[in-house]
Amino acid sequence: MLDWLPENISTYGVKIDFLFYLIYYITNVIFLFVAGFMIFFMIKYRFKEGRKSEYSHGNNKLEIIWTSATTIGVLALAVISAPAWKEIKIDLPEPDIIVQVTAEQFNWRMLYPGPDNVFGTIDDLEIENVLNVPVDKVVHIRLRSDDVIHSFFIPNLRLKQDALPGREIIVWFEAMKTGRYEIPCAELCGFGHSGMLGHLYVHSPEDYEAWINENWPES
Amino acid sequence: MTEENITEINHEEHHKQSIWSKYIFSYDHKMIAKQYLLLGISMLILGGLLAMLIRWQLGYPDEPLPIIGLSDQYMETGEVDGVVDEMWDGWFEDETENWLTMTIPGGVIGPEFYNSLFTMHATIMIFFAIMPILVGCFGNFLIPLMIGTKDMAFPFLNMLSFWVAFIGSIVMLWGFFVPGGHAAAGWTGYPPLSSSVEFSGVDWGQNLWIISLMIMGISSMMGAVNYITTIVNMRAKGMTFFRMPLTVWSLFIVAILLLLAIPVLASALSMLLFDRLWGTSFFSASGGGDPILWQHLFWFFGHPEVYVLILPGMGIASDLLSTFARKPIFGYKAMVYAMISIAVLGFIVWGHHMFQSGMNPALGMTFMFSTMAIAVPSAIKTFNWLGTLKGANIKFTVPMLNTLAFVSMFVIGGLSGIFMASTPVDIFIHDTYYIVAHIHYVVFGGSMFALFGGIYYWFPKMFGRGMNMTLGRVHFWMTFVFFNATFFPMHILGIGGHMRRIANPMQYEYLQDMQWINEFITVSAFMLGLAQIIFFFNFFYSMFKGKKSVDNPWEANTLEWVAPTPPPHGNFLTPPVVYGGPYEYGVPDREEDWLPQDIKR
The missing domain is CATH 2.60.40.420 (Cupredoxins -  blue copper proteins)
Structure with a gap:
């Protein structure tokens, strides 16, 4: 899908494209992971007469795991993105x-x-x-x-x-x-x-x- | 205070109600909810039609509209060159010039009308369709029923809130018929384009847009005060905060968001109106003002507003998901805390709409971190929905199909948001179709699917009759397929650098190779539009001819299903007492797989 990007001709564009690709692959993996589980559950746990669902209200350990995992993940993305932003918009090089x-x-x-x-x-x-x-x-x-x-x-x-x-x-x-x-x-x-x-x-x-x-x- | 109001209503109930007080100026929260629903549905149709016109222009730029464009009237008047030049002069002076020939001369959507189209499509969908339905209708209908009370805390204020919204809608629609056309500065209305007639050519259209949104804000404030008071003070015995359905939680949080955000919008709108009418220069650089100020104020309101649109969807989806998974919601408290954190964080991320605006780039850096952080509660909710499905016993009813679509489309909308949260990537995709794709995955893929699911689900309780589920399935699958066919390719356009809000992409060489995608989107959008006819037919047909419904057709736990169908004035035959949480499905050692909240275990 990223083949549609117009050809990059700028020095810092390489860094933007790198981040674009990086986030693209990460989000694709997450999407496939979530969609995969969803489809799997939808098929496996489709309605059957007389069956009862698992009586569970959740799992605190899982909550802590996925909360901290996503927090670390997104903050890492911000940290990785920051230098490129700094280079492009904050620390301007001397002009020719x-x-x-x-x-x-x-x-x-x-x-x-x-x-x-x-x-x-x-x-x-x-x-x-x-x-x-x-x-x-x-x-x-x-x-x-x-x-x-x-x-x-x-x-x-x-x-x-x-x-x-x-x-x-x-x-x-x-x-x-x-x-x-x-x-x-x-x-x-x-x-x-x-x-x-x-x-x-x-x-x-x-x-x-x-x-x-x-x-x-x-x- | 609230007690007094309740007795007041009971007192009134004894009088025979005239049609006037029963259907028009009703104090009953259920009737007001239906009024909001009708208003919302009418505006949804209008907003959808505007979208069709937008798509026509983008798929087939500057070609005359089919049917309208080829009518005799157009063939005659459209060929007069002068009409185009004098487009806005002498509005009603010449009898041969009617509204259509003035607005779309020759049947072609020009750039002026195109700008009005997308401005009004967004304005109408956000403020007049989704908010009235998700917040106005569902909020009014569900809050008293779900927390087990007779009505809202302030029924008169409630009635007033609807009629103020109605007046606001009339004012907004009026704008289509004034000389100069309707507002054309985008739904974000950035000055100086929006603050000066000289720059946009739009005169009273923009003024009416401002005034209408102010009126809508007043209506929302009245609703918000009412919702908060009702939820805090009028819960049934045993209905603790943590026994409330997540829909009520979401509406509670939305009401608080509106209460805090709308005054900021109102002040910004006032300044804009002053700039336009009385020569102040809050947003004009030449007069010492600053156009960026508007963006800060607007987005300080605008970002919480985005959550106003999606939070009720999240609440509704949680309720429907648990009901049809026949399983307690996974991590109820985590869901509540996630919504609260979304609301809190929602107030410190507005700057991510302004990364390229000229705002200090160092500030952009901090907004990137807060924006990334707000992805966390959204992820928590998604994982919890997924957890709810594990080990469930899923009934694929029409409301459930819409809910599952909500969850999966929200995942795409959420993930695509991460791209623009990363400031360097945002440099490229800001103001492109990537943003348009993202917002539609959240607001159509999210809010709209929840809205459809909610209507199919609560329709029997509202009207005493069920909607046709075969038509419901056809509508769902067509909507799901054509929704994706319409909005997914917009990501590709965005990646290709296709700007938002341009009337004719063929004017740019680098976009010409992608025009077939635009055409594909347009065809898909028309199919998506056609699919909605099924829904609207089903809706109005079932209201009168649908199958009569029992009190609890879905075998659900929450209190609204305890009330008779449709609920009488005062809702419950006896005041309900609550013994448990809202999602007790599949309780062991019980014959049924559900356990209503008012039944002792």
Whole structure:
């Protein structure tokens, strides 16, 4: 079933997919275990005239066993999940590239700081719905919104973050593979929510150089 | 206080009741329960129809609806381009423009109407179908009967609670007919989309949505106060707390949850209404407010609300499971404590709806731990249900089939929840169809199967007649099969990255390969919808023409089966005295395999 996941191209996506698979296998085993017992009991203990059921009100030892087992199990899952979350959303690595993305009904406005790497200067370049980044570089996205809440979603990067009006949120990624990928909006943002779409171009170093030269020829 | 009320009712009973006071403004908890049931069933049908429209749009995006879309009227008016552009202007000015041509021009569900559809499908199902039936109907009907008393503690408040809910429903339905269409910001109503006409194009629809939910909250508060008071003060002699059926326990806990959670929703709704109508900016960043505040308040209510929907199902399932397994429930006290821990933990997990919202990610980490912890009581309940089946003598009646479906589907719904509790995995599946699959496994696979089971089970006590069990079996199997065919593939869509709340998945390249799954789901959903016609027919037919029922058709232990069928005003011929627990099945040294609670061992 997990074959349906879109191809992962981000560094931390590997960790998300690992957790996804891990929980998938664990929950499958639990489900088969519970469903197996249920079906077995349903067949074995189906109604027979004249038979009486076992007169039992439970078993405290079993209660303690399955309570502590599930507690340990789920808390272990939380502990295993924590480092990936910390890496992706809390401990951001130093950026190689910074792009400011402003969401609006129903576009992603990508603002590039230009060669001086400073926003708010004359060489800033704004492109609608197209995000150009180099491969194997840490990219910081300064995420903003002009109107309602949007959610910046790049399935292939395993990246999702709501964009809030009045706040700037920094997210990061490092793409491992070149290509063209889609950037839908994942949070309901109005009648144009469906169809709100940008594109991510992950360039090879040479292509990225060419893209820079094309847009900032004088530098 | 309560004693006075009871004598008051008895006093009234002596007067001959007019139709008005017997069927409309009745004080009798059983009649009020039936009123809630009727309201809930009507809204269930409406909510289901909205779901069918949603599925049409997703299976066949932007194609005209069958039948409606191809009618002459549509072929004529639908081709006028201007209609689309001026969709919401001059609502009733032109006589040729009626509600249908304005809402779905050309028979095509546009994105505006689509947003209203899923918003209202969820709102109606949660607040107007499942809550009125599981909490309103079963709560009113079962609490007095199961704890062995004559009526609710506050019968007048009870009557008021229903009629307030009725007014709330009218206000909500009204929203469909105002210019600008009904609320379209999702059932979660996140501002600024929900707080500003400018952003959504929805004007009074959203206001009415807010006002209606406030009214429903008042109704729920009145019900909650009543349930709590009744359970605490009016239990029959010998009915200790730990002899109460788990259904009563679940409703007791639900009432406490509602009492604590609804004021928070009410305050959030008030702020939203102020933002919309009187220019405050609680949730608007440009005015110094914060849109995240709404999410905190909403989910502080919203997560307990999820348990409001599932806890009564858990209670009902426990009762039905024990009755038809002919075996005491496994770990009664563990079941009670599990429900209490769910209720307590339910108040500290709301942040798991907001992992990607921009809330401090460190806070997300703590919410991950509390969310994982809440899986424990759910697991305890599941294992106890399983333990109940071991060594049982299982009768596969229609209520039991629905109960077994509840248990197995709840297991899937619970396990799929673990994925989103893990914050890194949630980054990917948040706001995708994975969430939609999860919530429907819990609320349809869970609450709805318990609801069906409960209706089949208590129908004879309510109406004095049994439902047709052949139709019941057909309905169950069709529902079970098509439920899974509809909602299981949604997990796959979610894994593929299919966002929630998009009107046309074909607009995205990476979703196009999965469109056949959407089409498959749509066909399954239509079949699921058709199966419910059997249920509704069975329900209304059996009410008048069903086979007359005896007092205790299922040979069950709890007190409602001690009362005559249907129970008269005042319920019991003599006040029952309770000698034992509710699940004494298969008691050794007894000829019958059941032991009613009012019989001395």
